[in-house]
Ligand SMILES: Nc1ncnc2c1ncn2[C@@H]1O[C@H](COP(=O)(O)OP(=O)(O)OP(=O)(O)O)[C@@H](O)[C@H]1O
């Protein structure tokens with residue numbers, strides 16, 4: 001289909017109205033208009049499945065049925081060409097209802113002329129094209145975001161490995177050599193000026209522990225060695241060591257194989273951030289963490305009984321460089337096709353929820 005022609009589907013149960021609209025359309029000269037006519041919702045749904053129409057004119061009253069109901073079904077079926085509602089008589093409420101259901105425009109048949117219809121079709125198609133372009137660029141951005149998240153995790157894994165294998169093992173060797181030296185020199189020959197050998201060995205040990213901590217934070221090896229369930233339990237244990245008076249209840253109703261591999265690190269990072277937020281900001285004494293399979297969905301919930309906050313307020317703050325945690329969680333969840341929600345309010349506690357579909361093909365990466 002070129003820019004000079006337009007395929008129009010008219011859904012209209014009254015043949016006389018069809019004839020009138022056909023005549024009005026024949027007065028449009030901007031494009032070559034090809035009009036197909038159907039009179040029942042069933043035939044309309046059959047016709048739109050071909051994907052060939054660029055615009056649809058839909059009668060508001062289809063016999064006993066309401067055109068808006070059909071419009072909703074068409075939208076559910078993914079029909080994304082503009083739909084212009086036509087009505088015998090117009091009222092403001094129906095107009096609003098039609099717009100809410102996704103109609104591109106709403107025209108009264110009594111006032112319909114070729115020029116009005118031509119303009120409505122032109123505007124609707126322009127808007128639909130602009131929306132399509134926005135959707136395409138959003139999906140390209142999401143794919144790019146996904147690749148960035150993956151690249152960041154790969155880089156973290158690489159640095160963690162280097163820290164562990166190279167710096168970590170050199171430090172182990174240095175500590176061994178120093179301890180060996182101290183043993184061979186014997187207490188009598190150890191120089192008394194400057195830092196003692198004990199102090200140097202102590203410093204090397206501290207540096208080894210720090211390196212180990214950095215490496216674990218960059219990429220917890222427990223995730224690769226034992227999986228997501230063990231990694232979450234490990235993360236919770238680590239936090240409980242520090243925040244021993246706060247109860248963190250963990251429920252994991254999933255099997256390791258339920259969680260797609262590339263989602264595991266995403267879930268672990270989200271769990272760490274959500275728990276850290278509850279512990280740092282909420283003043284809660286109870287946190288509940290749940291990872292479960294719900295039919296074909298994988299659901300992560302972190303809930304606290306703390307003081308809560310206003311998510312809208314945070315959103316506007318994050319535009320000028322506020323916290324990265326909530327934004328990062330949302331981005332990570334959505335990059336893998338998930339749905340991210342924050343349910344919170346002053347004095348209400350906080351629920352962080354992410355849901356991913358486990359349907360084959362649901363993962364974009
Ligand atoms: N569970 C929670 N209870 C109460 N307030 C919260 C909770 N989670 C987040 N907040 C509020 O939302 C703000 C933003 O959280 P976010 O995780 O984005 O940033 P941050 O934790 O302040 O910093 P960052 O995560 O970048 O270190 C927090 O500063 C806090 O005011």
Ligand SMILES: [Mg+2]
Pocket residue numbers: 273276277323324325326
């Ligand atoms: Mg945070």
